[in-house]
Amino acid sequence: MLELHNIRKSYPGFEIMDLSLRVEKGEYFVLLGRSGSGKSMLLEIIAGLRSCDSGSVILNGTDITKFKIQERKTGLVFQDFALFPHLTVYDNIAYPLRTKGMKKSDIDEKVKDMAWEMNITSLLERRPDTLSGGERQRVAVSRTLVTSPDIILLDEPMASIDTPLRDDLRRLLRDINRKGMTIMHVTHDFREAIRLAHRMGVMHNGHLVQTGSPDEIFSRPRNRFVARFAGVQNFFNIAVERKGDTIRGKMKNGIEIELPEGNYGDDALIMIPNSEISASGNFPAGSEIVAEGVVREVNRAENGYEAYIESGDIFYLNLSHESWAVTPLLRGERVWITFPGDAVRVLQ
Amino acid sequence: MQLRSPFHWIVLILSSLVLLFVIAPLAGLIIHTSPLELIETVNDREVQKSVWLTLSVAFLTSLVFAVGAVPLAWVLARYTFPGKRIVQGLIDLPIVLPHSAAGIALLGFISRDGMLGKAASVVGLNLVGNPAGIALAMAFVSLSFLINSARDGFAAVPRRLEQASLNLGASPVRMFLTVSLPLSWRSIASGFIMMFARGMSEFGAVVIIAYHPMTAPVLIFERFNQFGLAYARPAAVVFILVALAVFILLRLISVGRDKSLAPVKHNGNDDA
Numbered sequence: 001m002l003e004l005h006n007i008r009k010s011y012p013g014f015e016i017m018d019l020s021l022r023v024e025k026g027e028y029f030v031l032l033g034r035s036g037s038g039k040s041m042l043l044e045i046i047a048g049l050r051s052c053d054s055g056s057v058i059l060n061g062t063d064i065t066k067f068k069i070q071e072r073k074t075g076l077v078f079q080d081f082a083l084f085p086h087l088t089v090y091d092n093i094a095y096p097l098r099t100k101g102m103k104k105s106d107i108d109e110k111v112k113d114m115a116w117e118m119n120i121t122s123l124l125e126r127r128p129d130t131l132s133g134g135e136r137q138r139v140a141v142s143r144t145l146v147t148s149p150d151i152i153l154l155d156e157p158m159a160s161i162d163t164p165l166r167d168d169l170r171r172l173l174r175d176i177n178r179k180g181m182t183i184m185h186v187t188h189d190f191r192e193a194i195r196l197a198h199r200m201g202v203m204h205n206g207h208l209v210q211t212g213s214p215d216e217i218f219s220r221p222r223n224r225f226v227a228r229f230a231g232v233q234n235f236f237n238i239a240v241e242r243k244g245d246t247i248r249g250k251m252k253n254g255i256e257i258e259l260p261e262g263n264y265g266d267d268a269l270i271m272i273p274n275s276e277i278s279a280s281g282n283f284p285a286g287s288e289i290v291a292e293g294v295v296r297e298v299n300r301a302e303n304g305y306e307a308y309i310e311s312g313d314i315f316y317l318n319l320s321h322e323s324w325a326v327t328p329l330l331r332g333e334r335v336w337i338t339f340p341g342d343a344v345r346v347l348q
Numbered sequence: 349m350q351l352r353s354p355f356h357w358i359v360l361i362l363s364s365l366v367l368l369f370v371i372a373p374l375a376g377l378i379i380h381t382s383p384l385e386l387i388e389t390v391n392d393r394e395v396q397k398s399v400w401l402t403l404s405v406a407f408l409t410s411l412v413f414a415v416g417a418v419p420l421a422w423v424l425a426r427y428t429f430p431g432k433r434i435v436q437g438l439i440d441l442p443i444v445l446p447h448s449a450a451g452i453a454l455l456g457f458i459s460r461d462g463m464l465g466k467a468a469s470v471v472g473l474n475l476v477g478n479p480a481g482i483a484l485a486m487a488f489v490s491l492s493f494l495i496n497s498a499r500d501g502f503a504a505v506p507r508r509l510e511q512a513s514l515n516l517g518a519s520p521v522r523m524f525l526t527v528s529l530p531l532s533w534r535s536i537a538s539g540f541i542m543m544f545a546r547g548m549s550e551f552g553a554v555v556i557i558a559y560h561p562m563t564a565p566v567l568i569f570e571r572f573n574q575f576g577l578a579y580a581r582p583a584a585v586v587f588i589l590v591a592l593a594v595f596i597l598l599r600l601i602s603v604g605r606d607k608s609l610a611p612v613k614h615n616g617n618d619d620a
Contacts, residue, residue, distance in 0.1 A: 047515055048515075069511070069515055070515070070517045070519060076515045078512060080508060082508040082511070084512075084531075085509075085531070095518075096516035096518075099517045099518045099519075143516065147516060
């Protein structure tokens with residue numbers, strides 16, 4: 001189990017402020033944040049590559065804050081893999097074992113077992129510069145795993161991997177985690193976090209903004225930053241009105257939404273997940289919330305199309321190929337947009 | 349290079365003139381020396397002793413001083429500290445000093461009245477007029493070549509690799525010996541060769557510290573001074589040829605070492 005207590009680290013123009021975090025034993029924890037948010041720096045503090053100004057790093061009950069890098073038992077897999085270019089794959093994996101002073105026959109056995117497990121036996125005699133990104137990543141993970149660390153720290157492990165190979169790597173990381181290894185994985189890609197994390201944290205400007213399960217974070221983002229990170233594009237400022245016991249918010253297109261109890265000012269920020277909004281050229285009878293708008297732009301997207309519809313504000317919609325085939329939207333067309341009332345969430 | 353324009357022709361002519369300037373005196377030296385003179389000089393015991401003294405002292409000096417210079421180069425490549433620029437300036441200072449002035453400065457340091465000279469005399473060693481004194485003079489004027497080249501080599505090694513080594517459990521010493529040193533080997537070897545070459549060709553500082561025993565440059569100077577150009581020329585040719593052969597040999601060794609980084613068949617049991 002990894003615990004971070006009130007970690008502080010400041011540089012001119014940037015600081016990690018009082019960051020506390022807990023990663024349970026055997027957990028797959030993903031730290032999500034933009035580049036420059038401080039997430040990689042946090043990994044380096046845990047691994048001992050950087051010292052923190054204050055706070056403590058506890059690993060399996062031992063305070064390792066003042067420990068030397070080589071004494072921490074944290075296996076850091078660098079974003080650029082950091083394989084030793086002058087050594088073969090075999091020697092790269094054997095490196096930490098030789099450091100421990102193991103017998104040559106034991107080293108040979110361990111390296112070959114690990115290579116077999118990671119499916120890189122055929123690469124053992126090659127040098128890192130002859131390997132693909134995916135192969136290098138496997139070697140880097142093998143080299144770290146062979147040290148039997150208490151936790152594996154992965155710094156943007158998918159960044160240097162071609163898209164088709166990412167599924168393989170994800171499967172590999174899940175397998176490693178399933179065998180009991182605690183993993184802390186840093187990324188800027190929320191899809192990666194959803195696919196891998198048991199729990200995750202979102203970092204912004206040196207602060208841990210929110211932690212929780214992927215479901216919690218993506219269904220109840222704490223603020224606009226987290227919601228945006230979760231892929232939500234529909235944020236709207238609404239005017240807040242109180243009528244007796246009810247509080248209502250009015251959007252720019254005139255739609256009124258009932259708001260839950262809370263302390264509101266004159267306005268509030270709401271979000272609607274893209275997937276909850278639909279659009280049609282015909283009036284959708286029976287729908288809870290309906291507004292008229294104009295299709296401003298339609299673009300091809302990963303899994304279909306995305307459309308921007310102007311209705312007071314701009315509404316972003318994702319359309320699958322199937323729904324597009326039934327009701328295609330054309331630029332300039334007048335359409336009706338609709339979404340369920342319970343899809344609306346008020347943000348801090 | 350395709351000679352398409354007057355510019356290319358101008359570059360070619362200027363480059364040729366510079367190369368001619370380097371080659372012409374050396375070629376003249378060899379052309380004006382008969383094979384008979386050369387054989388006589390090669391068999392001259394005095395010449396043999398001086399060439400051997402020069403090569404061995406220069407090589408050992410480079411080797412001994414590398415023990416301290418290489419870690420210093422690593423520190424300069426890896427760390428920032430107050431006064432780093434001053435340290436860097438001090439390392440480069442011998443390059444800009446007139447070598448006779450460097451010899452005078454060193455003489456004050458290693459003579460019986462000097463700090464190092466006094467310490468050496470305690471163990472009965474007089475550095476002046478001694479191969480050890482020659483070694484110090486050679487090192488003083490050539491050390492910066494090794495330090496600067498090794499520093500550039502270490503600076504080119506990604507810091508990440510050293511951090512990875514530590515993260516994999518290596519001690520700083522093991523990290524240095526198994527990662528930093530092998531990856532900057534070529535620059536260190538190149539600096540070593542430059543230090544060796546600069547040391548063995550040194551005259552100004554060496555002649556002030558030790559006229560005897562005579563290094564090859566001092567012997568050539570003495571023959572020229574006492575007997576003239578014709579007598580000094582064969583000794584100069586012999587020394588140039590020997591120096592050239594050693595220089596090429598060391599270069600080949602360092603290139604060979606570099607090529608050894610190419611993929612190799614692994615027997616599965618080698619130690620790093």
